[in-house]
Amino acid sequence: MLDGLMNGFSVVLQPMNFLILLSAVFIGFIGGALPGISGVILVVILLPVTYGMDSTTAFMLLTAIYASTVFSGLITAILYRAPGTPEAVMTSFDGYPMTQRGEAGKALGIGILSSAIGGLVGTIALIVFAPMLASVALKFSSPEFFALAVLGLTVVASLGGSLLLGLIGAMIGLFVASVGIDPMTGTLRYTFGNLNLAGGIQLIPIIVGMFAISEVLKRAQGNAPHTPIKKVKIRIFDMPVIRRIRLTLARSSILGVAIGTLPGIGASTAAMVSYSEAMRWSRHPKEFGKGVPEGIAAPEAANNAAAMGALVPLFALGIPGSGTTAVILGAFIMHGLQPGPSFMINNGDLIYAVFVGLLIVNLLILAFSKPFVAVLSRMLNIPYSALGPIIIICCVVGTYSVQNSMFDVWLMLGFGVMGFLLEKINFPLVAIILGVVLGPIAESEFRRSLGMSQGDPSIFFSRPISATLLCIAITVVTLAIIVPLIKYLRKRNARLGDAHQ
Structure with missing residues (x-):
């Protein structure tokens, strides 16, 4: 391994290879910061460029x-609530709530540090544990994938202060995810x-x-809270903040690597599960969504660690761990x-050059x-009457470029209006996204599991990993129902006691 790493450094530090690596970083910076442009799109666009390259340089x-x-x-997720990916x-x-409070620099510093730590942990795990992690991933079958998706969905129990609204949001997301071709039978569903x-x-x-889009509509209405920011001062190494988030960083990075190694799951799921776990471990879960450092550190550490972890099944098993790694497999x-x-x-030689490059x-x-973020953050000084249309144009172009479809653009605008209206009643939009992302995984793996067991649902509790994950999920939902009920009964008894006195 040490010899391989030394050879990898000698390859990566060659002037042309290092220049290509620098160029790739800046291309990724720009592409990822534009809403609608993802790693998949950038890799597909640059795939023809690699035809004439040496294989090592191409995959670096x-x-x-x-x-x-x-x-x-x-x-853009932090500055404008327009997630770039x-x-x-x-x-x-x-x-974004931290940006509204005038703490954009603090939020960006936490995000940058968390991303770098998550990425480094994921890369080190990739180098040291690739064979072992690949063997662990092989132990996950349909029941385990279903249980993992259910565990991720239990975060709705802590969203918006209402289990009912969270469940409604998850159901909306599950319905949206069910539109299209049935993954098991190939029949069309809800396409009308x-x-x-x-x-x-x-x-x-x-x-x-x-x-x-919903944020632009809210700002256009003129009642969205916003604190004008003249200058964003980014502090990456803020020791009080680091001490506060250090356990979250460690837990989320490890969780991200573990989820990233599972074929087909991806970094988005890792970010959601990690966010739910950070909320679960927090002493103040109701502060999440209002601007807490852990709410940035958890998903950023997890998604960057998962991105590196997704390369484990690609290299070790030939199975892509995400959409982008599927394109890289084709390359x-x-x-x-x-x-x-x-x-x-x-x-x-190729593998270790890629490892060192990462x-x-x-x-x-x-x-x-x-410096890159500092340049982008200067856009905060642009009047929103000018910035809003720019954001909409970027959203339209980015959405259209995914499938060259105007239908997707109309859908985007429709969901924008829907999000704008739902936020008026403090509806947790993240519950809908959870349903959309985790719904297809839960549905297909649930049906495959029942096929494996010939319709016997006990398969989910007869396997140790899936049983453990499902028991945790059931416990969380049960507590989410019982704890508010106990609080309500205590308050009612206290009021009754006061009335008798």
Whole structure:
């Protein structure tokens, strides 16, 4: 391993390779910060560029873009509540309220540090534990994936102060996720004869509409709270904040790596599960969504760690761990390479060059994100009457570019109006996103599990991992019902006692 790492450093630090790595980081910064542009789109766009490249250089470029895109989605999520990538959705829930309080620099510093730490932990885990983590991922089957999705959905118990609203939001998200082709039978569901819905409703129009467009509408109405910011002073190494979030960073980074290694789950799910766990471990869970450092640190550490963890099944098993790694798998095949069990043995030089490249990329994120964010944050001084239309234009272009579909743009605008109206009644929008992201995983894996057991639901509790995850989920929901009931009964008894006196 040490020899491989030394060879990797010698390859990466060659002038041309290092220049390509720097270019990839800045391309990822810009692409990830624009709402609607994701790592998948950037990797697909730059795939033809790698045709004439050496394989090692090509995959250093693609993986560096992947890593830096996952990071930079937090910038617009925190500054404008317009997540640049799906992985940054959860970051906006506490990052944007901090910006409204005039703490944009603090929020960005937490996000940058958390992203870099999560990415470094994920890369180190990738280097040291790739074979072992791949073997653990193989133990996850349909019941375990279903249980993990259910555990992620239990975060609705702590959202918006109302379990009922959280459950309604999750149900809306599950319904939206069910539109399109049935994953098991191939039949069309809820398309109402519209072929544009045959492929389902994509995540980008939902996210961009509900968070970016709804925020523009709210600001246009003139009643959205906002504190003008003249200058954003970013402090990455703020020791009091670091001491506060250190346990969250450690827990979320480890959780992100673990979830990232599970094929097909992805960094967005890791961010959501990590956010729910941070809320669960917090002594003040009701403060989440109002601007707490843990609400930024948890999803950012987890999604960057998961992005690195998603490369484990790709390299070790030949199975993509996310949408972007699926495109990278296609690039490997295009270059005549087949990831799998013998890949790390037969292509050690390439693998370790990629590993070292990812280590350096996460350090470059720490070094160059501050000046990059400082330039972007100056847009806060632009009057919102001018900035709002710019945000809408970026949202329209970004959403259209995903599938070259105007139908997606109309969907985005529709979800924007929906988000604007729901926020008027303090409805937790994140519950809808949870349902949309985790719904397809829960549905398909639930049905596969029942197929495995010939319809016997005990399969979920006869397997140790799935049983543990489901028991935790049931406990959380039960407490969410019982604790408010006990508080209500105590208050009622106290009022009755006062009345008798």
